[in-house]
Amino acid sequence: MSRFDIQLSRESEAWPEEEALEMLAERVIDAAAAYLEVAEGQPFPQNPSELSLVFTDDDSVRAINAEWRGQDKPTNVLSFPAFPVEPGDEPGPMLGDIVLAQETIAREAADLGTPFEEHLSHLLVHGFLHLLGYDHIDPREAERMEALESRILIGLGLSDPYGDSDPI
Numbered sequence: 464m465s466r467f468d469i470q471l472s473r474e475s476e477a478w479p480e481e482e483a484l485e486m487l488a489e490r491v492i493d494a495a496a497a498y499l500e501v502a503e504g505q506p507f508p509q510n511p512s513e514l515s516l517v518f519t520d521d522d523s524v525r526a527i528n529a530e531w532r533g534q535d536k537p538t539n540v541l542s543f544p545a546f547p548v549e550p551g552d553e554p555g556p557m558l559g560d561i562v563l564a565q566e567t568i569a570r571e572a573a574d575l576g577t578p579f580e581e582h583l584s585h586l587l588v589h590g591f592l593h594l595l596g597y598d599h600i601d602p603r604e605a606e607r608m609e610a611l612e613s614r615i616l617i618g619l620g621l622s623d624p625y626g627d628s629d630p631i
Contacts, residue, residue, distance in 0.1 A: 465489055466496050467558065468511040474519040477565045487580065488516055491587045495615045502614070505595065506553040513545075514594075515560040516587075524564035539567045540586040542593035549596040561590035577622070585624045588615050 469488055473481045492514065499505035521537035529535040531543070545557035563586060572582035592608055599605035613623045 465493055466507050466511055467492055467514045470513060470515045472515070472517045472519075474517060474523060475565050477520065477569075478518045484516075484518055487584065488587060491584045491619065492591055494619050495588050495591050498615045498618055499595070499611070503551065503611070505551060508553060508556065510556065512554050512556055512558040514558045514591075517560060517562040519562060519564060521564045521566040524562060524567070527562060537564050537567050539564055539571060540590045542590040544594045544596075547596075548594075552596060554595065559594040561587065561594070563587075563590070575624075577624075581621050582624075584619065584621055585612065585616055588612050 467489075469485065469492070471481060471485050471488065473484060478484060479487075496505070496507060500507065524541060525535065525537040527541055528538055531541070541562045542559065543562075544559040546555050546559075548554055563583070568583055568586060569579055572579045575582065589608075589612055592611060597604070597608045597611065599608050609625045613625055617623055
């Protein structure tokens, strides 16, 4: 049983089929939660928390990014926690929303020479960590968040996205 009730919306035909997205998202999010629970002592509610995943396009993400972050440009992933939490806090019954832009993710994956599904997995982990209060604004927080992302992805059998780069 999953720790999350994933509500998935596929708003662009460019994305893989909904069933494939759901299987990938459940595997990645559950692995991230399991890692955080064991390695970081992250508590989760006994009943599954609701998590919304929106798979959309650059135009939609650009509009959302402009409205909510004042940045009139697309980005790969946006996260909107339902309630403010700090790392280590138990999330409530609604975790929040993760919004992903297909064209940006595909372009980045190609630029990195990384399979699309692997880059998408990284961004799902990244967005999920934001919902749990992790951030990368200051260098120390960035190092912590990126280390968690790397360990989670390696645990999934994927490559370390930061293997040969400095923290953001």
